Amino acid sequence: xxxxxxxxxxxxxxxxxxxxxxxxxxxxxxxxxxxxxxxxxxxxxxxxxxxxxxxxxxxxxxxxxxxxxxxxxxxxxxxxxxxxxxxxxxxxxxxxxxxxxxxxxxxxxxxxxxxxxxxxxxxxxxxxxxxx
Numbered sequence: 001x002x003x004x005x006x007x008x009x010x011x012x013x014x015x016x017x018x019x020x021x022x023x024x025x026x027x028x029x030x031x032x033x034x035x036x037x038x039x040x041x042x043x044x045x046x047x048x049x050x051x052x053x054x055x056x057x058x059x060x061x062x063x064x065x066x067x068x069x070x071x072x073x074x075x076x077x078x079x080x081x082x083x084x085x086x087x088x089x090x091x092x093x094x095x096x097x098x099x100x101x102x103x104x105x106x107x108x109x110x111x112x113x114x115x116x117x118x119x120x121x122x123x124x125x126x127x128x129x130x131x132x
Contacts, residue, residue, distance in 0.1 A: 002030045002121040004095050009126030016130075017083045022095030022123055024076040030121075033103040034071060036080045037116045039125075040091035045116045048093075049080060050103040058103055058112050085130045094125040 008020040024031050035050035048060045049069040059067050068081040078095050096119035104112035 002026050002028065002097055004097065004121055004123035006093065006095050006123045006126040009093060009128045011129040011131065012085050014085055014087055014130055014132050016085050017081065018085065018128060020080040020093055020126055022078040024078070024097070028076045030099060031076065031097050032101040033098040034078045035096050035103070035119060036069060037094050037096055038091045039094070040088070047114055047116050050114065052103045053101045087130045087132050090128055090130045092125040092127050095123045097121040
């Protein structure tokens, strides 16, 4: 079993930055592709960033350029930095792990496809509120 615990959320003004962390514990050998998902009010949970064991990253198209996902493999910590925050960035951010090192469930025309449902282990999440 793999346990994930997020931290770093809070209330921020638009234009600011946040760095979220996710500490993995338990059977960390199962930790493969890691991702961050966001659940905003009135919207479905969406995968916003992922990183595979080799460090290859993938971002939701509309957010690329403002997000940076990274990991500390020695200490089993996953990070998500969000810059130039917008009010629509608010929501509950959860880190998640796939059972395997591949982040793409399908690749069509060179485009990587993956969904939150592809992830096996989840943290409880950390809330991010962005005010204008």
